[in-house]
Amino acid sequence: MEICPASGGAAVRSNNIFLNLPNLISFARLLSVPLTVWLILYEIHLAAFWVFVVASISDAADGFIAKKFQLQTELGRYLDPLADKALLVSVFITLGHVGLMYTWLVILVVFRDVLIICGAVLSHLRDQKLSMRPKLVSKINTTVQFILVATVMFMSGQGISNALITDMLAYLVATTTLLSGAAYVISWGQQAVELEPKE
Numbered sequence: 005m006e007i008c009p010a011s012g013g014a015a016v017r018s019n020n021i022f023l024n025l026p027n028l029i030s031f032a033r034l035l036s037v038p039l040t041v042w043l044i045l046y047e048i049h050l051a052a053f054w055v056f057v058v059a060s061i062s063d064a065a066d067g068f069i070a071k072k073f074q075l076q077t078e079l080g081r082y083l084d085p086l087a088d089k090a091l092l093v094s095v096f097i098t099l100g101h102v103g104l105m106y107t108w109l110v111i112l113v114v115f116r117d118v119l120i121i122c123g124a125v126l127s128h129l130r131d132q133k134l135s136m137r138p139k140l141v142s143k144i145n146t147t148v149q150f151i152l153v154a155t156v157m158f159m160s161g162q163g164i165s166n167a168l169i170t171d172m173l174a175y176l177v178a179t180t181t182l183l184s185g186a187a188y189v190i191s192w193g194q195q196a197v198e199l200e201p202k203e
Contacts, residue, residue: 026070027080033059033066034087037094044098050161053154059091060150088146089117095153104156109174113149116185123192139187145180152177 036059043052066084070076093114100110152173159166 024075024077024080026066026075027077027083029062029066029069030080030083030087033062034083034090037087037090040091041094041098044095044102044104044157047102047160049157053157053161056091056095056154056157060154063088092146092149092153093117096149099153099156104160106174109178112178112181116181119185120188123188139184139191141180141187142184145177145184148173148177148180 036055040052040055040059043049043055063084066080070080096105096110096113099105100107152170155173156170158164159170
């Protein structure tokens with residue numbers, strides 16, 4: 005969710021709302037994380053699937069509402085991606101714990117997110133304004149992650165077993181995760197060089 009300049013008195017007032025509708029939706033998505041994890045741990049996979057799907061739809065809904073009605077806030081800028089990452093990473097780890105997701109893929113997905121967080125922290129410590137805006141490959145990566153998780157939970161809930169589909173999605177997630185991580189590292193390296201003081 006990006007912060008756009010507001011125009012008009014009403015839009016300015018909206019930007020001062022701490023918990024507006026988009027932020028409440030993002031917060032509700034964050035609260036869905038422990039519920040989804042609990043459902044997976046107790047093998048209520050079909051219910052976990054539906055909670056996950058609703059949470060995923062809410063991700064698109066809060067962004068649309070925020071942009072449509074000029075309700076972008078500083079809180080929403082951080083809360084929206086935080087809720088997305090908390091949901092995906094928690095579900096990946098839980099599915100790996102119960103044996104429904106490859107351990108190597110869980111490690112790869114978590115490592116990529118840790119890498120991004122570390123990059124943001126280091127840039128802050130060095131007082132460098134490195135761009136954290138999601139890249140196209142990262143958006144594709146997030147989308148296929150959602151698809152893989154939803155597919156695994158739905159198939160488990162229905163008692164369906166199809167290794168070909170899940171394996172194809174797993175390797176697609178792995179590929180986009182590697183590409184996304186590499187894209188961030190390369191971009192940060194280029195920006196760091198540009199931001200270095202000239203002698």
